[in-house]
Amino acid sequence: MKALILSCNTGGGHNSAARAIAEEMQDRGDEAYVLDYLCLAGEGVSRLVGDGYVQIVKKTPRLFGAAYKLGMCVSKLARKSPVYYLNGRMAKYLDRYLREHPVDVLVMPHLYPAETITYMRRRGMKLPLTVAVMTDYTCIPFWEETDCDYYVMSHEALRKSCVKRGLSQEKLLPFGIPVSRACRKQISKAEARKRLGLEADKKYFLAAGGSMGAGDLDEFLKALLSGVQEEKIIVICGSNQKAEQKLKKKYAEDKKVEILGFTTQMPLYLKACDVLFTKPGGLTSTEAAVAGVPMIHTNPIPGCETANRKFFVRSGMSWSAGTVKGQVKKGIELMRDPTAAERMKDCQKTQIDGDAAVRLYEFIREQVENRKI
Numbered sequence: 001m002k003a004l005i006l007s008c009n010t011g012g013g014h015n016s017a018a019r020a021i022a023e024e025m026q027d028r029g030d031e032a033y034v035l036d037y038l039c040l041a042g043e044g045v046s047r048l049v050g051d052g053y054v055q056i057v058k059k060t061p062r063l064f065g066a067a068y069k070l071g072m073c074v075s076k077l078a079r080k081s082p083v084y085y086l087n088g089r090m091a092k093y094l095d096r097y098l099r100e101h102p103v104d105v106l107v108m109p110h111l112y113p114a115e116t117i118t119y120m121r122r123r124g125m126k127l128p129l130t131v132a133v134m135t136d137y138t139c140i141p142f143w144e145e146t147d148c149d150y151y152v153m154s155h156e157a158l159r160k161s162c163v164k165r166g167l168s169q170e171k172l173l174p175f176g177i178p179v180s181r182a183c184r185k186q187i188s189k190a191e192a193r194k195r196l197g198l199e200a201d202k203k204y205f206l207a208a209g210g211s212m213g214a215g216d217l218d219e220f221l222k223a224l225l226s227g228v229q230e231e232k233i234i235v236i237c238g239s240n241q242k243a244e245q246k247l248k249k250k251y252a253e254d255k256k257v258e259i260l261g262f263t264t265q266m267p268l269y270l271k272a273c274d275v276l277f278t279k280p281g282g283l284t285s286t287e288a289a290v291a292g293v294p295m296i297h298t299n300p301i302p303g304c305e306t307a308n309r310k311f312f313v314r315s316g317m318s319w320s321a322g323t324v325k326g327q328v329k330k331g332i333e334l335m336r337d338p339t340a341a342e343r344m345k346d347c348q349k350t351q352i353d354g355d356a357a358v359r360l361y362e363f364i365r366e367q368v369e370n371r372k373i
Contacts, residue, residue: 001030001368004103006037006094006113012238013135013283017109020178021133024357027181030365037113040093083142087112088119095125102128104368107360109133109178114146121147129367133360134158135177136282138307139165149367152176152360154282155311155351173363176356177286182267184290184354192272196265203231203335206273206293208266208284209238216324217243218250220277220298223328225256231335234258234269267291275335277327280309280318289317289348294341296320296331316347 003025007018018034025032038045094116105128108114114132121127132148134140139158143151144166151167153159156174163169193200205224209217217235224233233256237244244261251257263269270276270291278284280297285308288295297309297320312318319330334341353359 001025001105001365002103003030003032003105003107003364004098004101005032005034005107006110007034007108008038008110008112009036010110010112013281014110016180016283016287017133017135017178018107020180020357021107021109021360023180024178024361028361028365037090037094037116040097041090080145081142083111084115084119084145087115090116091120091123091125095120098126098128104371105129105131105364107131107133107364108148109135111140111142111146114148115142118145118147129364129371131360131364133178136304136308137285137311138304139167140304143167150363152356154286157311173360175359175363176353177282178357178360179283179287179290179354180267181357183270183287184357185267187268187271189272192268196268196272198272199232204273205231205233205275205277205331205335206269207233207235207277208279209236209240209243217247220324220328221247221251221257223324224277224331225254227328227332228256231274232256232258234260234273236260236263236266236269238262275331275341277331280305280312280320282308285312285318286352289352290354292345292348294334294344295348296327296334298324298327315351316344317351318344 005018005022007014009015015034022032022034106117108131117127117130130148131150131152132146133152134143134154137154137158139162148171150171150173151162152173152175153162154177159172159174162172190200198204205228207217207220207224217237221233221235235247235257237247237260239262241261244259247259251259267287270288270293273293276288276293276295277298278288278295280300282304285295295318297312297318300306300309309320313320319334321327321330
């Protein structure tokens with residue numbers, strides 16, 4: 001089987017899900033390739049869209065939230081959105097690529113390529129099996145105007161809203177968001193700490209900045225330090241190099257704080273820490289739940305992350321508060337209440353399927369084989 005996984009550089013979650021799907025397929029002996037599909041129109045197009053999106057989210061999150069709400073209105077009123085027609089312009093590039101590199105299945109953990117293949121389908125262009133993967137705990141605007149063969153939902157609870165928005169009941173698959181094998185691997189806290197060089201007998205807070213670098217990590221860290229006692233704090237700034245440099249300089253002499261930039265060891269840090277602070281991105285939240293770490297959700301980027309936080313808090317899989325001080329207070333409370341922490345981990349284990357990548361792979365394999373008969 002040969003699979004092409006189409007993603008887009010508008011946030012790290014889509015690409016992480018894409019890599020998790022490819023990893024599962026490759027480990028089973030199949031061919032799977034992850035492609036930033038906007039690169040088919042040129043590297044400049046990919047940078048323009050990806051960088052523009054990230055800058056809007058980082059610098060004007062309220063504007064992004066307003067655009068998200070507008071998108072919800074447009075999706076209810078318009079037959080086809082501007083997003084559909086803009087992504088339709090990618091059809092000629094993707095069609096050419098597929099003619100030169102035929103595959104058995106297209107997997108899309110992003111709305112944009114799903115819009116493109118819908119445009120292609122309605123113009124009679126040849127397509128393989130198409131599977132879209134939702135990477136948030138809500139049905140975001142414009143999924144309903146796409147026409148894929150199947151849609152992987154992040155949770156069964158989304159089924160009603162997806163159908164209400166116009167997606168076909170028969171096409172919905174409640175497999176969950178795929179995460180890497182490293183997140184799913186059973187490793188004890190002691191072993192994770194040993195591999196990372198952390199102290200075995202300390203309590204650790206982990207604060208993850210996320211690929212967007214949203215929020216003021218300095219303000220958050222200052223508030224957390226005022227409340228900790230013997231606990232230590234690890235801050236992962238991700239791709240936010242400016243925040244990393246600033247925090248390393250400011251807290252160079254503080255032995256309670258360790259500042260890190262981008263790391264490929266995030267699954268180990270999740271398993272090594274006692275309480276995680278993170279913004280409510282769909283992929284990051286899923287990884288944390290699969291790893292089984294008590295979690296405090298910090299301020300969301302308005303839009304789908306608001307829905308993600310609401311879903312996790314309502315399901316008992318995280319706590320949150322409306323202010324930084326409130327979030328810090330909740331985190332310290334969770335750190336010092338082992339019963340509450342265990343109860344949260346139990347909810348995570350009940351609600352989130354860590355084997356989403358496996359279930360998706362097995363489904364795709366069966367569909368591809370049936371098409372060949």
